[in-house]
Amino acid sequence: MINWKKGRKILLCITGGIAAYKMPSLVRLIRKSDCECEIILTECAKNFVSPMTLEVLSGRKIWDDGSFDFRIPHIKLSQWADLIVIAPCTANTLAKISNGISDNLLTSTVTASVRQILVFPAMNENMYINPSVQENINRLKSRGLKVIEPSSGSLACGTSGKGRMPEPDEIMHEIFRALSPFHDMEGKNVLVTAGPTHEYIDPVRYISNPSSGKMGVSMARAAWYRGADVKIVAGPVNVDGYGMKVIHVKSAEDMLSSVMNNLEWADYIVKAAAVGDFRAKDYSSHKIKREGKDTITLELVQNPDIASEIGKIKRKDQILIGFAAETDNISENARAKILRKNLDYVLANDVSNENSGFSSDNNTLHLISKNENMPVKTFSGLKDDISFDVWSSLIAD
Numbered sequence: 001m002i003n004w005k006k007g008r009k010i011l012l013c014i015t016g017g018i019a020a021y022k023m024p025s026l027v028r029l030i031r032k033s034d035c036e037c038e039i040i041l042t043e044c045a046k047n048f049v050s051p052m053t054l055e056v057l058s059g060r061k062i063w064d065d066g067s068f069d070f071r072i073p074h075i076k077l078s079q080w081a082d083l084i085v086i087a088p089c090t091a092n093t094l095a096k097i098s099n100g101i102s103d104n105l106l107t108s109t110v111t112a113s114v115r116q117i118l119v120f121p122a123m124n125e126n127m128y129i130n131p132s133v134q135e136n137i138n139r140l141k142s143r144g145l146k147v148i149e150p151s152s153g154s155l156a157c158g159t160s161g162k163g164r165m166p167e168p169d170e171i172m173h174e175i176f177r178a179l180s181p182f183h184d185m186e187g188k189n190v191l192v193t194a195g196p197t198h199e200y201i202d203p204v205r206y207i208s209n210p211s212s213g214k215m216g217v218s219m220a221r222a223a224w225y226r227g228a229d230v231k232i233v234a235g236p237v238n239v240d241g242y243g244m245k246v247i248h249v250k251s252a253e254d255m256l257s258s259v260m261n262n263l264e265w266a267d268y269i270v271k272a273a274a275v276g277d278f279r280a281k282d283y284s285s286h287k288i289k290r291e292g293k294d295t296i297t298l299e300l301v302q303n304p305d306i307a308s309e310i311g312k313i314k315r316k317d318q319i320l321i322g323f324a325a326e327t328d329n330i331s332e333n334a335r336a337k338i339l340r341k342n343l344d345y346v347l348a349n350d351v352s353n354e355n356s357g358f359s360s361d362n363n364t365l366h367l368i369s370k371n372e373n374m375p376v377k378t379f380s381g382l383k384d385d386i387s388f389d390v391w392s393s394l395i396a397d
Contacts, residue, residue: 003385004181006034011081011115013106014054016044018156019088019122019165023049026087026168027057033172038077039063040106042093065104074105078113083178086110088122088165091133098136116178117145120171125161148174170242177225177243184395186227191266192220193259193273193306195235197252201298202284209274210358213237215323215383216272220244222387223268231265233258235273252276252303259306268394269314271307271322272347274358279303311342321394324348325358331376334368345369345394367393 030037040063051062102108152162194216198206230244278300322343324334334348348366364380379386
């Protein structure tokens with residue numbers, strides 16, 4: 001499908017909280033995503049972030065309370081935007097918009113809008129948990145605005161607690177979830193495995209592979225954008241798991257245990273991890289020394305086949321999607337894997353292609369169904385983009 005993020009119109013409304021200093025980074029991310037960005041600054045917000053900085057990064061003139069003139073900007077902006085984002089949102093602005101007060105450009109624009117609105121409260125913890133603030137938040141939620149709960153951590157006032165605004169990359173995830181053209185996975189639970197496993201020989205050495213986990217995380221993220229609840233069982237790789245539950249494991253046996261503990265919960269199981277096929281038969285609890293040895297013999301035994309174990313016990317209403325990293329006879333090997341492991345689908349790719357596969361941001365996937373009448377579908381491009389398209393095909397099938 002066409003890149004659904006490109007050209008989307010985001011109206012960023014910045015109020016006078018210290019977290020406003022993060023907004024130039026957010027504007028850069030919005031522009032990097034090929035989205036358009038208009039910005040409203042309250043007068044107090046100008047104390048925390050420079051209008052000139054935001055104008056340079058957005059490539060547009062900043063809107064403020066001095067912009068009220070014959071152009072009627074609060075109407076113009078409310079109609080222009082695909083999405084309105086209020087970040088940070090102070091307790092004062094929360095109170096105003098929840099009570100319909102429209103005494104500045106920001107609040108007037110919100111009152112005039114029929115678009116989606118994301119609100120990111122950021123303030124001292126005692127302010128955030130104040131009953132009046134919570135009442136205002138609940139009132140906004142009842143009207144269909146999405147209020148994103150702040151995180152916990154060090155606050156600008158020197159205390160630690162709940163009230164931190166999410167980081168700019170996390171805000172972008174919420175923006176993309178709101179802008180997603182499909183929300184057809186709401187109410188669905190998706191369990192994804194991602195990354196390699198480490199099969200330790202001794203405390204400092206292990207057998208592994210170059211899997212980056214990018215494909216599995218992209219599949220998980222695309223499902224989350226479409227509304228699903230997502231859990232990722234991840235091998236030893238860095239995972240941006242914002243909004244999703246990440247379960248970190250090391251070995252194939254660890255991964256099997258975590259998958260089985262969460263299997264009943266899942267509607268879709270995506271086996272994207274590059275699980276080690278073998279492990280050392282005898283693990284050495286001490287580092288194996290090289291002194292006095294010209295060679296060593298390492299005996300390997302098979303690891304459990306996680307996909308096969310799932311295939312044996314999965315419910316009829318559960319969809320099991322496997323991955324096949326191949327170097328030759330891709331379709332034939334993938335179909336054999338479907339039969340051998342009781343998979344519903346296989347996503348096969350050629351890992352010998354240096355422009356796709358393990359560490360690349362790009363991939364070429366061939367979607368093969370257990371239904372032999374379904375033609376093979378091929379997806380090629382950025383992993384994040386093709387994951388969204390793969391889910392469209394899986395849901396439509």
